[in-house]
Amino acid sequence: MSVGEYMANITRPLxxxxxxxxxxxxxxxxxxxxxxxxxPHGLRRGGITEIAGPRCSGRMAAILxxxxxxxxxxxxCAVVDTNDQFHPASAYAARVNLASLVWVRxxxxxxxxxxxxxxxxxxxxxxxxxxxxxxxxxxxxxxxPISYCxxxxxxxxxxxxxxxxxxxxxxxxxxxxxxx
Amino acid sequence: xxxxxxxxxxxxxxxxxRLVALAREFSPEVEHxxxxxxxxxxxxLRAILGPPYQIASEISRRxxxxxxxxxLAIAANADTAILLARQFAGVRLVAxxxxxxxxxxxxxxxxxxxxxxxxxxxxxxxxQWGLKTCGDLAALPEAGVRERLGLAGVYLRNLALGHIxxxxxxxxxxxxxxxxxxxxxxxxxxxxxxxLFGRALGDLCGRLRSQSQAARILDARLVxxxxxxxxxxxxxxxxxxxxxxxxxxxxxxxxxxxxxxxxMGFKLRIEPVVPRRMQNGLFxxxxxxxxxLQVTLARIAGLVGEGNVGTPQLLDTFRxxxxxxxxxxxxxFEQKPDDxxxxxxxxxxxxxxxxxxxxxxxxxxxxxxxxxxxxxxxxVEWSGPWxxxxxxxxxxxxxxxxxxxxxxxxxxxxxxxxVPASLWYVHGVYD
Amino acid sequence: xxxxxxxxxxxxxxARHTSTTQFVELHARSAFSFLEGSSLPExxxxxxxxxxxxxxxxxxxxxxxxxxxxxxxxxxLGVRALLGAEAATTDGSRYTLLxxxxxxxxxxxxxxxxxxxxxxxxxxxxxxxxxxNDFAEFAKGLICLTGGTEGPLARVFSEHRGxxxxxxxxxxxxxxxRIFGKENxxxxxxxxxxxxxxxxxxxxxxxxxxxxxxxxxxxGVTHAIAAKRKLQDVLTCVKYKxxxxxxxxxxxxxxxxxxxxxxxxxxxxxxxxxxxxxxxELASRLSFTLEDLGYEFPxxxxxxxxxxxxxxxxxxxxxxxxxxxxxxDKARRQIERELALIGKLxxxxxxxxxxxxxxxxxx
Numbered sequence: 001m002s003v004g005e006y007m008a009n010i011t012r013p014l015x016x017x018x019x020x021x022x023x024x025x026x027x028x029x030x031x032x033x034x035x036x037x038x039x040p041h042g043l044r045r046g047g048i049t050e051i052a053g054p055r056c057s058g059r060m061a062a063i064l065x066x067x068x069x070x071x072x073x074x075x076x077c078a079v080v081d082t083n084d085q086f087h088p089a090s091a092y093a094a095r096v097n098l099a100s101l102v103w104v105r106x107x108x109x110x111x112x113x114x115x116x117x118x119x120x121x122x123x124x125x126x127x128x129x130x131x132x133x134x135x136x137x138x139x140x141x142x143x144x145p146i147s148y149c150x151x152x153x154x155x156x157x158x159x160x161x162x163x164x165x166x167x168x169x170x171x172x173x174x175x176x177x178x179x180x
Numbered sequence: 181x182x183x184x185x186x187x188x189x190x191x192x193x194x195x196x197x198r199l200v201a202l203a204r205e206f207s208p209e210v211e212h213x214x215x216x217x218x219x220x221x222x223x224x225l226r227a228i229l230g231p232p233y234q235i236a237s238e239i240s241r242r243x244x245x246x247x248x249x250x251x252l253a254i255a256a257n258a259d260t261a262i263l264l265a266r267q268f269a270g271v272r273l274v275a276x277x278x279x280x281x282x283x284x285x286x287x288x289x290x291x292x293x294x295x296x297x298x299x300x301x302x303x304x305x306x307x308q309w310g311l312k313t314c315g316d317l318a319a320l321p322e323a324g325v326r327e328r329l330g331l332a333g334v335y336l337r338n339l340a341l342g343h344i345x346x347x348x349x350x351x352x353x354x355x356x357x358x359x360x361x362x363x364x365x366x367x368x369x370x371x372x373x374x375x376l377f378g379r380a381l382g383d384l385c386g387r388l389r390s391q392s393q394a395a396r397i398l399d400a401r402l403v404x405x406x407x408x409x410x411x412x413x414x415x416x417x418x419x420x421x422x423x424x425x426x427x428x429x430x431x432x433x434x435x436x437x438x439x440x441x442x443x444m445g446f447k448l449r450i451e452p453v454v455p456r457r458m459q460n461g462l463f464x465x466x467x468x469x470x471x472x473l474q475v476t477l478a479r480i481a482g483l484v485g486e487g488n489v490g491t492p493q494l495l496d497t498f499r500x501x502x503x504x505x506x507x508x509x510x511x512x513f514e515q516k517p518d519d520x521x522x523x524x525x526x527x528x529x530x531x532x533x534x535x536x537x538x539x540x541x542x543x544x545x546x547x548x549x550x551x552x553x554x555x556x557x558x559x560v561e562w563s564g565p566w567x568x569x570x571x572x573x574x575x576x577x578x579x580x581x582x583x584x585x586x587x588x589x590x591x592x593x594x595x596x597x598x599v600p601a602s603l604w605y606v607h608g609v610y611d
Numbered sequence: 612x613x614x615x616x617x618x619x620x621x622x623x624x625x626a627r628h629t630s631t632t633q634f635v636e637l638h639a640r641s642a643f644s645f646l647e648g649s650s651l652p653e654x655x656x657x658x659x660x661x662x663x664x665x666x667x668x669x670x671x672x673x674x675x676x677x678x679x680x681x682x683x684x685x686x687x688l689g690v691r692a693l694l695g696a697e698a699a700t701t702d703g704s705r706y707t708l709l710x711x712x713x714x715x716x717x718x719x720x721x722x723x724x725x726x727x728x729x730x731x732x733x734x735x736x737x738x739x740x741x742x743x744n745d746f747a748e749f750a751k752g753l754i755c756l757t758g759g760t761e762g763p764l765a766r767v768f769s770e771h772r773g774x775x776x777x778x779x780x781x782x783x784x785x786x787x788x789r790i791f792g793k794e795n796x797x798x799x800x801x802x803x804x805x806x807x808x809x810x811x812x813x814x815x816x817x818x819x820x821x822x823x824x825x826x827x828x829x830x831g832v833t834h835a836i837a838a839k840r841k842l843q844d845v846l847t848c849v850k851y852k853x854x855x856x857x858x859x860x861x862x863x864x865x866x867x868x869x870x871x872x873x874x875x876x877x878x879x880x881x882x883x884x885x886x887x888x889x890x891x892e893l894a895s896r897l898s899f900t901l902e903d904l905g906y907e908f909p910x911x912x913x914x915x916x917x918x919x920x921x922x923x924x925x926x927x928x929x930x931x932x933x934x935x936x937x938x939x940d941k942a943r944r945q946i947e948r949e950l951a952l953i954g955k956l957x958x959x960x961x962x963x964x965x966x967x968x969x970x971x972x973x974x
Contacts, residue, residue: 056591060528060611076467085530088492088503094528098492102508104480105488116480123476125468496859567804567865572841573855
């Protein structure tokens with residue numbers, strides 16, 4: 001039995017409580033990600049996609065899959081790893097081209113993570129930027145000023161060619177943030 | 181076409197360097213004919229600057245900017261250009277085919293002043309013959325000259341006619357990219373220093389670019405007041421030739437590791453490389469600008485610590501979670517899309533760093549219950565033990581028995597027992 | 612999740628298992644596999660005796676050099692020394708071959724000799740390679756195991772995934788069956804507590820069941836005891852001309868490639884008891900040991916319906932009647948005694964040969 005089958009059997013379903021509705025506008029730049037059925041329309045370029053779910057729901061698998069595809073398209077990607085949990089061997093196994101991946105280990109400092117992500121954003125040119133908030137304590141998340149969200153939101157409006165993922169803990173009531 | 185620059189009255193070597201620097205702005209290959217003369221080819225410049233008179237005006241403009249009062253001559257061959265530059269002040273242009281007429285009025289002595297392999301006593305003979313100018317020598321029949329003076333005579337005649345075509349004698353010498361400055365007043369703040377760095381780097385980068393080169397390493401040394409020399413070596417994964425980016429990287433480094441005392445002077449040295457040239461395809465995805473990215477990564481490194489940002493590289497060992505963070509390799513900017521990668525969704529892990537110490541209840545050699553921070557529960561499914569050990573010769577030796585366990589809350593963890601210490605840890609979670 | 616099919620490979624714990632089937636190690640390399648084994652044949656034999664293993668096959672890489680020493684040591688300790696070798700193929704993998712009978716031993720030796728002679732002129736005698744034709748020519752009397760990490764199936768798994776791997780492995784097994792015959796091919800399983808290996812094992816079990824091939828548990832032994840793993844690592848460095856700190860994943864993954872007792876192997880293969888049972892069965896089929904190596908004289912072609920001894924008896928009778936006139940009882944008794952001795956020493960083929968020579972000389 002393959003691990004993929006195993007995962008399909010054992011892990012609980014992924015939930016994506018706050019993926020923004022895909023607007024029917026010419027600005028929308030869909031990017032099909034075959035193999036990832038939860039994104040039927042692909043991911044919006046220049047948009048923020050939030051992936052949330054409980055432990056073992058396949059959050060990391062989904063991220064690595066997206067990274068693998070992006071690096072296969074010769075894009076340079078970045079992972080801002082708040083809790084220092086990224087596993088390079090898993091990424092390699094998922095066919096992520098590690099040579100075009102920037103990994104920022106933030107040592108459990110959420111503020112550093114946000115600032116690093118902002119800097120990467122300013123730099124521009126990334127295919128995918130992943131901001132990983134998994135296992136960050138909710139009270140830390142609550143302390144993040146809303147201004148960051150607005151800053152990121154502004155970026156997504158001007159359609160920079162990157163993806164923006166926020167991976168985070170499930171919340172009792174997911175905040176639905178629409179950036180468009 | 182060749183241009184010759186001649187700077188009259190140059191007793192020491194300093195003006196020669198300026199002369200060479202001026203010549204190098206136009207061509208990477210410069211012949212150092214003598215202490216006061218340089219020759220270089222301008223043929224490739226015709227495509228950029230236009231006809232010879234425009235090249236000449238550009239050279240004189242740059243010379244004027246540098247305050248060099250040099251003679252300039254442009255001719256179809258190097259020797260004609262040299263002879264003319266030495267004889268006439270200002271700018272002299274010789275069209276192809278007019279060499280003999282332009283050289284005709286030159287005294288014969290000028291041929292011998294030239295660095296030629298000819299016996300100087302020949303001049304006396306020519307004088308005895310009543311010859312005074314190059315035109316006189318050129319007018320003699322070649323056969324007669326050869327009969328009386330041999331090959332040296334023929335060479336001199338050809339020189340007078342402007343018929344000698346020879347390649348430039350280029351001395352291959354590594355250009356030095358170094359700027360240093362000693363300050364009259366020591367600086368205790370960094371801002372004025374950055375201003376000076378900016379100027380020095382601007383100069384260095386200008387020279388780099390003129391040689392079609394880029395910087396691979398920037399080596400900065402600061403002379404400190406009463407302390408040992410401050411050294412900083414910045415290695416650029418992608419060669420740079422932009423002074424502002426270099427300044428920014430240097431600035432970021434100095435802000436993180438500021439010198440311990442006042443700065444008395446500095447020396448900047450650049451190790452050049454030939455930069456990578458690549459053309460992005462029209463349909464290729466955008467990538468970060470290498471110089472901008474380097475600055476960004478340096479900023480992030482300042483935030484999260486130097487060793488915490490980079491490109492992960494797996495190590496050739498069986499040791500669990502063995503990796504190294506390296507600086508972003510320039511090759512990532514030259515990736516080609518690879519459609520052959522199969523699209524697969526795989527079981528992936530998140531690693532707990534450091535591993536979480538766990539209390540594990542073992543029954544029949546199998547872990548049954550785990551308590552480790554927020555990871556706790558009854559084991560409902562397990563697989564293992566997976567044994568790994570290695571590096572027994574070093575202090576990094578490990579012997580582990582790993583288990584993949586599913587807890588009753590549905591989560592799947594990798595736990596392991598450190599065999600020598602007989603302690604359990606949660607290594608990570610399949611996510 | 613459903614029980615069984617989707618279960619991760621599980622190695623069952625010892626306490627659950629009580630009955631112990633006799634295990635015979637059929638895939639082991641000694642130090643005579645140059646730089647690929649770290650224990651001398653004697654050490655292996657001693658360890659077998661200590662663990663109560665009654666028989667073991669020594670299958671060194673590209674040779675049977677270790678067999679005599681192993682045989683001598685094992686005989687003293689009451690361990691049956693079986694014989695085999697690993698033969699490299701053109702695709703870089705290795706077939707593990709075991710001698711079933713005298714002919715098998717013959718063929719194994721001839722196969723190895725051929726590959727070594729072939730490569731001699733290329734200056735690389737340490738990497739002899741046998742072609743499929745060689746295997747086909749010398750397949751008689753040999754048992755083929757599908758091998759461990761160096762076997763042909765592991766190679767397919769390392770190069771392909773998913774259905775491509777399954778098809779590749781099936782093709783490879785079909786090839787082995789074509790060469791060696793279905794009853795002589797065993798799907799080998801090794802369990803060194805490695806995830807990758809277990810994924811491969813699961814696929815092999817599935818394949819063996821679908822193709823109705825017997826499973827066979829071995830431990831791919833390279834050293835007699837776990838402590839010898841360090842020596843093995845050092846030898847690996849010598850082999851690849853590298854230092855131990857730079858050898859990386861060339862070294863062994865863990866220290867599991869040592870001889871294991873029946874109880875331990877039964878515990879490892881608790882979910883596949885047939886794999887252990889087959890080792891005993893196969894060992895009983897391997898009738899050849901170096902004990903049976905005595906010289907055998909060339910056979911003499913006798914007419915149909917005759918054996919060599921009956922043929923010799925008739926020729927002797929004819930000769931005696933010519934020689935002894937009268938043909939006394941004393942002479943008859945003497946001849947009878949000598950014929951009985953010839954029969955006992957299996958020299959019956961020799962004398963008709965000599966008779967032929969004499970006739971030629973007389974003519």
